[in-house]
Amino acid sequence: MNLLNYIIRRVLLFIPTLIGLTFIVFILSHVSGNNIILAEYINPKLTGAARQMAIQKLILEFHLNQPVYIQYFYWLNQILHGNLGYTTTPIFSGPVVNAIELFLPNTIMISIVATIIIWYLGVWLGVFSAVNRDSLADHTIRIGSFTLYAMPIYLIGVLLIIVLGVYFKILPFSGVVNPILVSNLPWYVNGISYPTHIILIDAILHGSWNVALNAFLHLLMPSITLALGIVAGIIRILRSSMLEVQDQDYVRLARSKGLSEHSVNYFHAKKNAMLPVITLFGLTVAGLLSGAVVVETIFNYPGIGYWTTQALLSSDIGGIMAATLLFGLLLVAANLIVDIVYAFIDPRIRY
Amino acid sequence: MKINMKNQRRIENLKLSLDVFLSNKAAVAGLIIVMLYVIDAIIVQVAPSILGIMHPDELIPNFISPAPLPPSWAHPLGTTYPGIDLLKSILKAIRIDLFYSAFVVIIGAAIGSVIGVISATIGGLMDEIVMRITDIFFSVPYLILALAVGFVMGRNLTNMSLALVIVWWPIYARYTRSQTLSTKESTFVEAAKASGVGRLKIIFKHILPNALPPVFIQVSLDLGSVMVIFSTLAFIGFIVTASVPELGYLTSLGLNYVQSAPWAVIFPGLIITIFALAVNLLGDGLRDVIDPRRRS
Numbered sequence: 001m002n003l004l005n006y007i008i009r010r011v012l013l014f015i016p017t018l019i020g021l022t023f024i025v026f027i028l029s030h031v032s033g034n035n036i037i038l039a040e041y042i043n044p045k046l047t048g049a050a051r052q053m054a055i056q057k058l059i060l061e062f063h064l065n066q067p068v069y070i071q072y073f074y075w076l077n078q079i080l081h082g083n084l085g086y087t088t089t090p091i092f093s094g095p096v097v098n099a100i101e102l103f104l105p106n107t108i109m110i111s112i113v114a115t116i117i118i119w120y121l122g123v124w125l126g127v128f129s130a131v132n133r134d135s136l137a138d139h140t141i142r143i144g145s146f147t148l149y150a151m152p153i154y155l156i157g158v159l160l161i162i163v164l165g166v167y168f169k170i171l172p173f174s175g176v177v178n179p180i181l182v183s184n185l186p187w188y189v190n191g192i193s194y195p196t197h198i199i200l201i202d203a204i205l206h207g208s209w210n211v212a213l214n215a216f217l218h219l220l221m222p223s224i225t226l227a228l229g230i231v232a233g234i235i236r237i238l239r240s241s242m243l244e245v246q247d248q249d250y251v252r253l254a255r256s257k258g259l260s261e262h263s264v265n266y267f268h269a270k271k272n273a274m275l276p277v278i279t280l281f282g283l284t285v286a287g288l289l290s291g292a293v294v295v296e297t298i299f300n301y302p303g304i305g306y307w308t309t310q311a312l313l314s315s316d317i318g319g320i321m322a323a324t325l326l327f328g329l330l331l332v333a334a335n336l337i338v339d340i341v342y343a344f345i346d347p348r349i350r351y
Numbered sequence: 352m353k354i355n356m357k358n359q360r361r362i363e364n365l366k367l368s369l370d371v372f373l374s375n376k377a378a379v380a381g382l383i384i385v386m387l388y389v390i391d392a393i394i395v396q397v398a399p400s401i402l403g404i405m406h407p408d409e410l411i412p413n414f415i416s417p418a419p420l421p422p423s424w425a426h427p428l429g430t431t432y433p434g435i436d437l438l439k440s441i442l443k444a445i446r447i448d449l450f451y452s453a454f455v456v457i458i459g460a461a462i463g464s465v466i467g468v469i470s471a472t473i474g475g476l477m478d479e480i481v482m483r484i485t486d487i488f489f490s491v492p493y494l495i496l497a498l499a500v501g502f503v504m505g506r507n508l509t510n511m512s513l514a515l516v517i518v519w520w521p522i523y524a525r526y527t528r529s530q531t532l533s534t535k536e537s538t539f540v541e542a543a544k545a546s547g548v549g550r551l552k553i554i555f556k557h558i559l560p561n562a563l564p565p566v567f568i569q570v571s572l573d574l575g576s577v578m579v580i581f582s583t584l585a586f587i588g589f590i591v592t593a594s595v596p597e598l599g600y601l602t603s604l605g606l607n608y609v610q611s612a613p614w615a616v617i618f619p620g621l622i623i624t625i626f627a628l629a630v631n632l633l634g635d636g637l638r639d640v641i642d643p644r645r646r647s
Contacts, residue, residue, distance in 0.1 A: 020487030024496075028503050150627035152579045154586050154602060155620030162613045290494035297587050298606070308495070309587045312502060324499040328491040335490075 003343060010339050014332065021328040022079065026072050029321050040085035040318040044093065079325070087319035089310040091302060096322040099307055104326075105198045106176070107296070107303035110223045111288045117227035118234060118284065123274070125231075126238025130273075131265050133243065141235065148232035153291050157225040157298040164221065174300045177215045185211070191302075222299045229295075230287040237280055242273040275346055278338065285334035289327050368640045378636020384629035392446040399443075407443050409594040410435050410601075419605060419612035431605040431615035441622055443596035448623070451512040452578040459516045460570045463523025464563070470524065471531035472554055478528075485521035493518045497584060506591045511584055515577065526569055530562040537561075564641050572634035575627030582623050598623050 029040060038055060041062070046054050059065060063074045084096035092099045129141040148156070165173040172178065176199050182188040185208065187195075193202040200219060203212035245251055246269065254268045255261075293305035300306065304323060311319025372378060399407045413434025422429040428437035470481040488496070501514035534540065535558055543557050582599030590600050598619045605615025 016483055017486055017490050020483070021490045024487060024491070025499075028499055031503055146631070147624070147628060150575060150579070150631060151624045152583055152586070152599070152620060152627075154583060154599070155616075155624060158602070158606070158609060158616045158620060161609055162617070166610050166613070286492045290492040293494060293498075294583055294587055308498070312498060312506075313588045315502075317502070320499050320502050324491060324495055327495045331492055332490045 006343050007340055010336060010343075014336050017332055018329075021332060022076055022325065023072065025321055025325045025328070026075055028324070029317065030068060030071070040321060041083075043086055044088050084322045084325075085318040087307075087311060087322065088316050089307060089314050089319055091307060091310050096318055099319070100304070100322070100326060102192065102197055103302055103304045103307045105196055106301065107292050107305060109198050109200065110219060110226060110295070110301065110303065111292065113219055113223035114226035114230070114288060114291075115284070117223060118231045121227065122231045122234030123238060123270075123277070126235040126277075127242055127265065127270055127273075129235065130239045130242030130246075131261075142239070145232040145235040148228055149236070151229075153225065153229035153294050154298060156228050157221075157295055160221055160225055160228075161298075171221050172214075172218050173221050176218050176301060177211060178218075181211050181214055218301075222295045222301050225295050225298070226288060226291045229291045230284055233287075234277055234280065234284070238273060238277050241276045242269060245269045245273045248272075275342075278342055278345065282331075282335045282338040285338075286331055289330060372636050372640050375636040375639060377632045378639075381629040381632030381634075381636065384625060385633055388445055388449060388626055388629075391442055392449045395443055395446040404439055404443060407446065408596070410440055410443075410596050412594070419608050419615045421612070422614060428618050429612070429614040431601060431612070432608060435601075435604070437601070437615065437618055440596050440601055441598070441619060444598045444601055444619070445622065445626075447508070447596055448578050448581060448598050451508060452574055452581055455512050455515040455519060455577050455581070456570050456574050459519035460523045460566065462516070463520035463525075464527040464566055466520070467524040467527030468531050468559065468562070471528040471535065472558070481524065482528075485524055488518065488521040494580060494583065497580070498587075498589070501584070501589060506589055508590070508595065508597070511581065511589055515581065515584075519573075519577070522573075523566065523569070527562065527566050530565055531558060534558045534562040568634055568637050568641060571637060572630065575630030579623060579627055 038058060041058055042051065042054050061074070062078065063071055082097055084100075087093060087096050087099050092102060125141050125145075129138045132138050161173045164171045182193075182199075185206075187193060187202060187206055188199070193199040196202055196205075200212055200215040203209070203215055242265075251264060251269050254264045259268075289305075292303060293308055295301070296303045296306035297309045304326065307319060308323040310316075311323065394401055395404060395407045399405070405411075413430075415434065417433035419432055420426060420430045420434075426436050426438065428441065430436055431440075466481060470478045491499075497511075497514045497518045500517050501511050504510040504514060540553060540557050543553050548557075578598075582597065582602070585595075585597045585599035586603045588603070590597060601619040602616050605612060605619075609616055
């Protein structure tokens with residue numbers, strides 16, 4: 001019962017945040033009059049009289065001749081009906097909704113791979129570092145994570161390109177797949193793969209294993225970069241919380257009843273030491289989303305982030321605003337999920 | 352006599368702080384590195400000719416040999432596209448990056464901590480509203496929000512830093528608020544209240560002097576991360592004018608030559624990393640000084 005109450009309370013708190021988020025995006029696109037919203041919503045292919053008519057229609061649809069606070073609700077109504085305007089960038093031009101449909105799966109894909117890397121690497125190194133406290137390995141891990149923590153994510157990406165891509169030549173570092181491999185495939189047209197738009201999954205669905213392998217290799221560099229940009233924080237938090245737990249009664253009890261060091265550390269101590277890491281997961285999602293913008297740009301990886309920087313470079317307001325809204329929604333949803341998961345894991349939080 | 356005692360105690364305290372700080376070798380190294388960056392910025396500002404710099408505000412391209420050249424005597428760190436000398440550009444860029452990052456952190460902290468303190472001392476509905484507003488700012492990843500805000504204001508360095516201020520103040524508002532609240536609950540404030548000290552006097556004499564120092568440390572720690580974000584924005588293409596000496600922009604210039612000229616991307620990136628590292632080390636040392644529990 002208590003858990004249910006808590007979840008309902010959290011979901012209700014989610015609503016004002018959503019309203020605030022949409023309001024920020026609305027204010028941003030209205031701050032210099034109606035021009036921005038017209039630029040966002042008018043179909044760039046229209047010219048002359050048709051364009052004038054479209055403008056008139058938009059003014060009516062968005063009630064642009066009424067006060068701003070009334071306009072907000074009409075704008076929100078359009079957003080809720082999936083009308084996000086148009087985007088014109090070198091990599092995609094057309095309705096924003098189609099751009100999201102095309103690019104979001106790719107971003108989700110590298111985020112998932114990066115999360116897996118972060119989770120395994122972060123937990124393993126963090127616990128290992130705390131268990132072997134003050135050893136050479138511990139110092140190396142600490143210095144390494146301290147340095148990674150200070151590095152801009154683009155430098156991590158560039159260093160990986162130089163080492164793995166240029167010097168050792170083991171991993172490809174541009175695009176999603178080798179274009180020669182996919183030049184004659186029926187399910188890959190104009191750089192878009194069908195039906196999921198994630199080329200790795202599509203290749204597996206169509207049974208083209210060599211394309212799938214190549215797509216997987218292309219996926220690795222951006223995901224590793226993204227993971228390395230975030231994992232340092234996880235290692236540091238987990239190490240210090242592991243050390244903190246060592247003094248707790250239940251860990252001492254486990255030790256004094258003769259359990260092996262390994263099972264004390266990895267089964268008893270680790271469980272509670274993970275709690276702060278899980279709270280950090282919301283921050284991790286924020287890092288993944290911000291990082292995706294930079295990483296996708298460096299690796300020419302066609303995701304939401306790449307589209308956002310292309311929109312920035314071609315002064316495409318529709319793309320920027322829609323991306324802001326989308327990134328915000330993803331982050332808010334992630335935070336909500338983290339809160340609920342946390343309530344399941346840690347019963348203390350519900351009261 | 353009493354004043355003398357007080358002064359003496361203060362001096363002793365200061366000495367202890369200094370000892371604690373100096374015993375942390377990493378923090379001292381951090382301080383020295385940060386000072387080097389500051390000195391570079393001051394020299395480029397006041398007398399750039401000492402470093403052989405003629406135009407501190409712009410990059411000097413050389414279209415006769417635009418391709419990046421490896422490090423040599425003439426160009427100690429090599430050149431980047433289009434024929435820009437990296438060492439001189441980095442020296443110029445440090446001044447610009449440092450100035451704008453400091454601007455973001457200081458203005459952001461000033462706005463944020465005033466709002467945080469007010470919200471914590473007044474409390475009630477006001478507090479609730481302020482916290483919900485900061486929630487909204489946290490609901491968009493800061494890089495994206497800064498990008499959108501800066502885009503609407505117009506893409507240049509000043510707007511880029513203003514956008515970062517707008518994104519950054521809620522962090523300080525939150526932090527200052529929580530510091531103020533926890534100080535408000537502490538025993539010595541209770542004691543002051545019980546002995547009938549006025550409300551304003553409690554706020555200014557007892558709460559603020561204890562709540563603000565951790566905020567200052569946070570500010571100094573953030574200087575590194577802000578510089579990283581600032582350069583990241585420039586790297587992904589926020590800067591329109593082609594001749595701004597900025598570290599992220601310098602890195603992006605070499606990006607197309609990463610296979611043949613790795614130095615063009617490594618050096619500007621490293622300069623930022625070293626600064627952020629030094630600031631973090633320095634911040635850790637300062638935290639030891641201020642936190643009495645870590646002063647053993």
